Amino acid sequence: MHRLLRCGLAAVMSSVVAAAVLAGGATPASAEPSRGDGQRVTLLVHGFDREADTNCASSWQNARDLLLANGWTDVYTFGYYNKSTNCDIKFNGTTDTRIQEIGRQLAWTVYSSYSSKGVPVDVMAHSMGGLIAKAAIEGVNRYGVASEAPDLTAVSMDAQDVGATAWPSGWPPYLYIEDIVTLATPHKGINTAVVDVCALTHEQCSDMRDGSGFLKWLGGQPPSQMGTDYTFLASSYDDTVARASATNGYSAHHWTIYNKNSTGGTLNHTTMRTTATGQWQAQWGGSKTTAGTGTYPPPLVQAMNALYSHEAS
Numbered sequence: 001m002h003r004l005l006r007c008g009l010a011a012v013m014s015s016v017v018a019a020a021v022l023a024g025g026a027t028p029a030s031a032e033p034s035r036g037d038g039q040r041v042t043l044l045v046h047g048f049d050r051e052a053d054t055n056c057a058s059s060w061q062n063a064r065d066l067l068l069a070n071g072w073t074d075v076y077t078f079g080y081y082n083k084s085t086n087c088d089i090k091f092n093g094t095t096d097t098r099i100q101e102i103g104r105q106l107a108w109t110v111y112s113s114y115s116s117k118g119v120p121v122d123v124m125a126h127s128m129g130g131l132i133a134k135a136a137i138e139g140v141n142r143y144g145v146a147s148e149a150p151d152l153t154a155v156s157m158d159a160q161d162v163g164a165t166a167w168p169s170g171w172p173p174y175l176y177i178e179d180i181v182t183l184a185t186p187h188k189g190i191n192t193a194v195v196d197v198c199a200l201t202h203e204q205c206s207d208m209r210d211g212s213g214f215l216k217w218l219g220g221q222p223p224s225q226m227g228t229d230y231t232f233l234a235s236s237y238d239d240t241v242a243r244a245s246a247t248n249g250y251s252a253h254h255w256t257i258y259n260k261n262s263t264g265g266t267l268n269h270t271t272m273r274t275t276a277t278g279q280w281q282a283q284w285g286g287s288k289t290t291a292g293t294g295t296y297p298p299p300l301v302q303a304m305n306a307l308y309s310h311e312a313s
Helices: 015-022 061-069 099-113 128-144 193-198 203-208 213-218 299-308
Strands: 041-045 075-079 121-126 177-183 229-235 254-261 280-285 292-296
Touching (some): 041 061, 041 099, 041 128, 099 128, 099 203, 099 213, 121 128, 121 299, 128 177, 128 203, 128 213, 177 299, 193 203, 229 299, 254 299
Parallel strands (some): 041 075, 041 121, 121 177, 177 229, 229 254
Antiparallel strands (some): 254 280, 280 292
């Protein structure tokens, strides 16, 4: 079982400070950062919202509070809808903006603010947000790695409208994303009538359908240029994403499937993103984790543990 972290204290950084950190030109890093345990810069990426009006602050309040209380200082939300509110960083897209393009915008944001400066980041993502995080890396690996590091000294990024930034064409040349933790992400798509209907009017639902061209393009667990450790958390009672999809066919480096807690409670698609209390029955495994069953920490605590460890065990 993953270890629990000792509590520490940290102050919440305001979105004004976050915007200041994200602004400015990039200086190419001389070498990739080394991997190690610790509280790195962490981006929180929400999931699909049919109304496109996600409140980033309330969606991620429990996760952010937990991280800040345990020693993290740089925790920022990334939103991607034009009606989203209270997001530290925002791309003004719609539910018809393809997931690959949101991944490209995330990739340039991470590259310009962190990777080009040799700073590694971690990502915690819910539902479709996990596909966006993987798309950022996959796009760089396919289309960016052969390119020269661009000069971004004259590029200014508005943290509330990253899509308006004059990024170079294509994708960044590299990314340093050390850990990605996904909560109820449909890595292998969603095969339900609800999503089939949604796909008629929302391109993002089309991308998430089982067997979509986007999912075939995305593949499994793409590594960033410093390597990336993947942890996929699923629930047997998720009403949207099947556990085989949320664990990418049980192929993740580390995966967990939650069952019931000590009082018989269960976790649905939304509460996988918000639950930080209780003791849960679960099964776990992965290519880097010894399989087992038993009592397990709640999803957000386990996500925090995975972010802390450069290779969760």
